[in-house]
Amino acid sequence: MKPFLSKAIFFALILSAIFMFLGRFANGKTDAFYLRFTTPKQKNLILGTSKAAQGIQPAILQNYFEEPFSNYAFNLNHSPWGEVYYKSIQKKHSKQNNGVHILAIDGWSLSNWQIGELSGANREDEGPLSGFHFVDQHPNYYYLLQYTTFLDILNPPRHNINLHEDGWLEIYDIPLDSVSVTQRTTKKVSTYSGMANTATLSTSRSLFLLKTINYLKQYGEVFLVRLPVSEQLYSIEQESFPEFESMIQSSIQASDGYLDLSKMNSELNYSDGNHLTPSLVYLSHKKSPIGF
């Protein structure tokens, strides 16, 4: 037994050392989520889906509020409003008082459309936020082991994403000419039209949005924002969720303010109809009244 154990332990130690060494090289290009799980617990959070992940730059808010912000928004499949996201936010929040929290909301992040969701499962149940405890480890070996490969670290697969340490997901080096944007937008419209066939607003998700607001209100202010999208996608959303505005009334009342930027839909540019183009992220912050 002793020779077996000593060899096995020695083997495991070498393996662990290699992995721990490689893990230190993981960065914002490894994948679109990793760095968010490596920063300490945060006082000021930006929450929502990919529109918020790409569209709200923490650095801009930091300039105004003179405090660091962390973008803890993911995407429509992993961080729609619900129990999984609510629990993850609780783990990421530092419990410090006087924080400012920006919550991006829209019909899709409050709805279900996948077949499994019609019978009670949630699409985010199998994602990295579900049951994930280690949200502030650097390097985050658990996340790396579970969700990435050595190749992701050594040779990141996608070269046009860069997740900043503050959580902002920067998309760069993508063609932004009108033809490319139109093609991506057409694809996005097709995707969302398909989702619209089965999408319904979820009472449970709405309740968890309210729970999230009430939780964060213990530690500061909470502002809701509806980010702009292209008119085509906006009309799909409006048609699919006519009762959205009435559903979020209780959340608006519980919050410290609601900023509906959908009024600016036609004034802004998007990379794919859904996500603001990077150069205009700053512009939208300039245009919108900060004191909301």
Next chain:
Amino acid sequence: MLFNSIEYAFFLPIVFCLYWFVTNKNLSLQNAFIVGASYFFYGMWDWRFLSLIVFSTMVDYTIGNLLHHYKNNNIRKALLWVSILVNLGFLGVFKYYNFFVDSFVDAFSLFGTKPNVSTLKILLPVGISFYTFQTLSYTIDVYRNKLTPTKNFIAFAAFVSFFPQLVAGPIERATNLLPQFLKSRKFEHAQAVDGLRQILWGLVKKVVVADNCAHYVNIIFNNSADYNGSTLLLGAILFGFQIYCDFSGYSDIAIGTARLFGFKLMQNFAFPYFSRDIAEFWRRWHISLSTWFRDYLYIPLGGSRGSNFLKVRNVFIIFLVSGFWHGANWTFIVWGFLNALYFLPLLLLQKNRTNVSTVVAQNNWLPTGKEAIQMIITFSLVSLAWVYFRAENLLHANDILAEIGSASLFSIPQVLPRLVLVIVIVFVLIEWFGRRNQYAIESIEQVLKARPLRWAFYFLLIFFIQSLAGNQQEFIYFQF
């Protein structure tokens, strides 16, 4: 918890250390620990279904001892039927109730009426198809006086719930596994090293080959209407590798894990894609299940004795039941039917036992031309049948096969996963050179004699596991 999960990577060494260092002085304590660890393992899937395993264990333990106690044949037969009904009853309710209800409703709607029968929203307990068959083998063998029932309830519970093979086999016979719980296990260095090596190879099959194939299989099958015949054929072939590597990989991990604890489980796959005919394929594929059906269904029905009508009947029964065992869907039944059609000519021409004791190219590096053609034909037949196994329904499968059979078979595939094809080719080569072993890299010590070289090889495999991991897919056979 999945075998290829971080949780299992922590679970296994902890259980290993407690097993050999804390509980090894007392056999009952060690068996009880196995039961506890196995229940914990199963409970991580769904603790609500632990009660089923416990109940099944208690029923068959009791019936086994009653069978030994009573000498009257009628009473013994009745007791056996109780065991069969309880075990198959669970299987029937959890797995097949909705299928029968839906099929009943569909049949009636052909006559213009649609009866209002509710289906049940039942979760399928993980592993139910495996452990029910395992406990049934116990009571049947006791009934046949092939086995003396044990009075050691803890050992019996450990036999039923043994975690390496609880959720997806191999389906062990009581005659093989139960005696191992009734005697002390001694730690053997070579066996443990071999076990770790087999676990490693199982992970390569599952994570590197199966999960990467699965990615493209899902794309092709889920959007089959968009693809031409050659793409769909590629999808069928990749599915053949997915299901083989997924299931045999799991079996390798199960067998390797059992070895770490001093147990020997049966080989479940013996390089089936190197078979020269369908009969050989079925001697090499999911051996624990096919031998179970052979011993407990086929032979009692008469086997291959008797008239041609009886032979044909028995073959169809076996393959249809085998298909049905895999799932509550007509696609599995048609899959079984196809395999029966493949098998029958060999049986009726008495050519079903031509390749029993040898491996293809037994003493050569390469197969002969004839053997190569035989393997290609066998693999092709099996791959076409897999279409039914993977398809959502019969219509889906028929559409796919129709497209494969059309002129678009000769078009260039619309999906060409180069990396996956390289992985599959390399994998097939490694399996080919290791085909005489229990698993492909079993005799690596003879090839790489120096330990540093072997360790470098293991590190390389681990690097591939970590680097080429496909999107994690659940083991296919967990749905059974």
